[in-house]
Amino acid sequence: MPSFQRAAKGALADTQQRRNLAHATATIRAKRAAVVGEVADWEALRVAGADAKDEALHHLPDYLEQLEANLTARGATVHWARDAAEANQVVIDVARAQGADEVVKVKSMATQEIELNEALEEAGIAAWETDLAELIVQLGQDRPSHILVPAIHRNRAEIREIFRREMGRAGRAAPEDLTDEPARLAEAARLHLREKFLRAKVAVSGANFAVADTGTLVVVESEGNGRMCLTLPQTLVSIVGVEKVLPTFADLGTMMQLLPRSSTGERMNPYTSTWTGVTPGDGPQEVHVVLLDNGRSRVLADEVGREALRCIRCSACLNVCPVYERAGGHAYGSVYPGPIGAVLNPLLRGVSSDVDKSLPYASSLCGACFEACPVRIDIPSLLVHLRTQVVDEASGRSAEAAGMRAASWVFGDHRRLEAAQRAASLGGRLLGGRTIRSVPGLGAWTQARDVPTPPTETFRQWWARSHRNDGHTGEDA
Numbered sequence: 001m002p003s004f005q006r007a008a009k010g011a012l013a014d015t016q017q018r019r020n021l022a023h024a025t026a027t028i029r030a031k032r033a034a035v036v037g038e039v040a041d042w043e044a045l046r047v048a049g050a051d052a053k054d055e056a057l058h059h060l061p062d063y064l065e066q067l068e069a070n071l072t073a074r075g076a077t078v079h080w081a082r083d084a085a086e087a088n089q090v091v092i093d094v095a096r097a098q099g100a101d102e103v104v105k106v107k108s109m110a111t112q113e114i115e116l117n118e119a120l121e122e123a124g125i126a127a128w129e130t131d132l133a134e135l136i137v138q139l140g141q142d143r144p145s146h147i148l149v150p151a152i153h154r155n156r157a158e159i160r161e162i163f164r165r166e167m168g169r170a171g172r173a174a175p176e177d178l179t180d181e182p183a184r185l186a187e188a189a190r191l192h193l194r195e196k197f198l199r200a201k202v203a204v205s206g207a208n209f210a211v212a213d214t215g216t217l218v219v220v221e222s223e224g225n226g227r228m229c230l231t232l233p234q235t236l237v238s239i240v241g242v243e244k245v246l247p248t249f250a251d252l253g254t255m256m257q258l259l260p261r262s263s264t265g266e267r268m269n270p271y272t273s274t275w276t277g278v279t280p281g282d283g284p285q286e287v288h289v290v291l292l293d294n295g296r297s298r299v300l301a302d303e304v305g306r307e308a309l310r311c312i313r314c315s316a317c318l319n320v321c322p323v324y325e326r327a328g329g330h331a332y333g334s335v336y337p338g339p340i341g342a343v344l345n346p347l348l349r350g351v352s353s354d355v356d357k358s359l360p361y362a363s364s365l366c367g368a369c370f371e372a373c374p375v376r377i378d379i380p381s382l383l384v385h386l387r388t389q390v391v392d393e394a395s396g397r398s399a400e401a402a403g404m405r406a407a408s409w410v411f412g413d414h415r416r417l418e419a420a421q422r423a424a425s426l427g428g429r430l431l432g433g434r435t436i437r438s439v440p441g442l443g444a445w446t447q448a449r450d451v452p453t454p455p456t457e458t459f460r461q462w463w464a465r466s467h468r469n470d471g472h473t474g475e476d477a
C-alpha cells in the first residue's frame, strides 16, 4: 500500500472525483449544521456521549461479560474473535452448517475491516451487499471511499453505467432503458435485491451499538435493507467490534440524538432495528454474535490513543476535513478514511508500514474534525501523539533526528551557541540578502519553502551596538 501522500497525489489529478466529493460533503455539512443548530444543549449531549463511551471503555471486560451473559440468556450464541481470521471462520462455519452458499449483508465497517467478503468467496460462499452504496461499490469492483456514503466518489451517470454493465452478472439485470434519475436507479437496485432477500438463509450484519445491560444489538440505517436482512433469513450473524458496547439502554437515547444528526444530517434516521437474542416465531431463530478484537485491545492499552475507540462511525469528521475533501477516501488505504482513519488505522495496526507511517501527517491540524465529532474525540491531539510514535520509531535514522541532535549539542553550551550565531551572521553577510531556495539533504522541505536568510548580526550584537551609549551591554540582554 503506498503512503498517503503518494496516493493522494494521484487522487488530486482526478477532477471528476474532486467535484463529486466537494458537492456531496458540502450538502451533508449544510444539513448537519442545520439540525445540530436546533439542539440547545448540543455541547452537553456531546459530553454525555463521550462519558458513556469512556465508562464502557474503562470497564470494558466487565461490560462485555455482561453483554455476553444477557445475549446468551436470550438465546444467542456468543463467539469471541481475536482477529479477522477467527471472525471470518465463524461466519463460514455458520453458513456451511445451514447449507448456505450465499449470505445477504447489512452495511458494516467491521466486516469490511476483516475482509469477510473475500474470505467467504474463497470458501465458495457469495456475499451480497444490500446497502445501495455498498451495492454500487461491489458491482463496480471498487473500494468504499467514505464511512457513510461508500460510493461518494461516483456520480449518477457512473452508477447507471455500473448497473447496466454488472447487475445481470450478479442476478436480476438492470432495465434496458435505465436512466440516471435517482428514483430509477433505486428501483433497479430494489428489484435486484428483493429476490436475494427472499432467498437467503443467512444474513450478516455489524452493529452500531451493543447494550450491555439488556443484551440488545442496534443497527441504524436509512434504506430498510438492513431491516430486511435482520428479519427475513432464519440465521443471523453479527460481527461487533468490542468498542461498540454501551453500558445501559439509557445511553442509547443519548447516542440516537447524536448519531443521525452527525451522520446524515437528520433528526432521526428512517430505520432503527434493535434485537435481543432470539424471539420465538419472530425474525431469525438462530442468532450468533461475534465479539471482535482485531487490534482494539492494542488501542485500549494506549492511554492517549484509546479515545479513538469512542468513535461511532458517523463520518462528520470526514465531511468537514479539507484534506479528505480533496484527496478522497481511497488515499487512506483502509476502510476507515478521513481524520478518524488517519488515527484509527495506525492505532489498530501500528506505524510500521509506509501507509500507516504517513497517515498521522494526512492533516493540517485545523481542528475542524474535533469540533464536528459528536463524542468529542480530540483527533488533532491523537495525530500529534501518533506523529511522535512515527518519529520515535525512526529516531536515529532520519535527517530530522540528526538535525535535532545537532541543535541539542549547540544549544547545550552558550559558547557553542555564540559561535554558531557568529557563523550564521557571517553567512548572512556573505549572502548579502539573497534568498536560500534549496539546501542539500533538505530537498523535500525546501521544495515548497525558502530557508530564512540568517541576519547579518545577532540580537546581542545589535543590542550592544545600539545601546553603546546608555550603559547597557549585550550581557544584559
Ligand code: SF4
Pocket (backbone or CB within 6 Å): 262, 310, 311, 312, 313, 314, 315, 316, 317, 318, 340, 369, 372, 373, 374, 375, 376, 377
Ligand atoms: S471520529 Fe467522531 S466525527 Fe469522526 S466518525 Fe468517529 S464519531 Fe464521527
